[in-house]
Amino acid sequence: MEAAEEVQIWAPILADPLDWPPSSVTIPLPSQVEEYFSYVYGTDGMGISKFAPEPDDDLGGTMSNLIVKEKWWRGLRGPRKRRIFPWGTGSMNFHRRKNNEHWTHEEVKKLVKGVKAYGVGRWTMVKSRYFSASVPDPAHLKDKWRNLLRACGVPCASQRKEKAQKTMFRPLDTELIQQIQGVAIDSASTSKMKKHRGKGTTS
DNA sequence: ATAGGGCTAGGT
DNA sequence: ACCTAGCCCTAT
Numbered sequence: 500m501e502a503a504e505e506v507q508i509w510a511p512i513l514a515d516p517l518d519w520p521p522s523s524v525t526i527p528l529p530s531q532v533e534e535y536f537s538y539v540y541g542t543d544g545m546g547i548s549k550f551a552p553e554p555d556d557d558l559g560g561t562m563s564n565l566i567v568k569e570k571w572w573r574g575l576r577g578p579r580k581r582r583i584f585p586w587g588t589g590s591m592n593f594h595r596r597k598n599n600e601h602w603t604h605e606e607v608k609k610l611v612k613g614v615k616a617y618g619v620g621r622w623t624m625v626k627s628r629y630f631s632a633s634v635p636d637p638a639h640l641k642d643k644w645r646n647l648l649r650a651c652g653v654p655c656a657s658q659r660k661e662k663a664q665k666t667m668f669r670p671l672d673t674e675l676i677q678q679i680q681g682v683a684i685d686s687a688s689t690s691k692m693k694k695h696r697g698k699g700t701t702s
Numbered sequence: 703a704t705a706g707g708g709c710t711a712g713g714t
Numbered sequence: 715a716c717c718t719a720g721c722c723c724t725a726t
Contacts, residue, residue: 600720620704639721641704646719668713668718 602643606633607671610643611678619644619686651676653683 602610613625622637630640648655649664650671671679 602720623703636721637703638705641706642720642722645706650718665717666714 610640614644615682647679648683651679653680
């Protein structure tokens with residue numbers, strides 16, 4: 500499992516997993532951890548600047564003790580924050596923290612472009628063309644597309660009753676909304692056509 | 703690999 | 715209290 504590395508990195512930090520995040524704690528911060536933090540939290544989320552060096556620190560060079568000086572773990576949602584989070588309920592119980600990786604406007608634009616190019620449902624294709632490194636799972640593209648449809652007021656293809664969405668936490672511009680609606684309507688009508696005429700070669 | 707239901711953190 | 719939106723799980 501890929502979590503092994505993260506456990507190694509986090510383990511020294513978690514003095515008491517049940518008390519996380521700690522309000523004030525001394526953290527040994529090797530360069531590896533520093534890198535990891537900036538990767539996970541992003542420059543605006545969890546900059547190293549949010550740490551303050553501990554007053555009397557006689558560890559000369561590579562590793563110094565730092566203390567947390569800001570409540571960085573509470574804040575607005577933003578893009579690319581908190582990918583992984585240790586959430587101990589015992590000794591070695593780590594798991595992914597949910598619901599913290601948000602789509603940027605650029606990413607949404609790429610998704611729409613990709614769906615337009617390859618069609619709804621070709622998530623692996625869209626990912627490999629437009630999100631080769633950034634999105635972990637093609638299923639996330641699908642999930643985002645579903646959310647976009649709902650957010651843009653596109654009626655669900657399946658007949659399940661679903662109330663129209665009221666608000667968008669991260670609003671989209673009108674142009675993008677119209678594009679999404681357009682693509683959705685296109686794909687709905689083509690799939691309906693395929694259903695109706697069974698022998699048309701619509702490659 | 704994809705569709706669709708379910709779960710839930712975090713925002714309102 | 716309710717809702718949104720990202721993530722997970724399962725069936726196909």
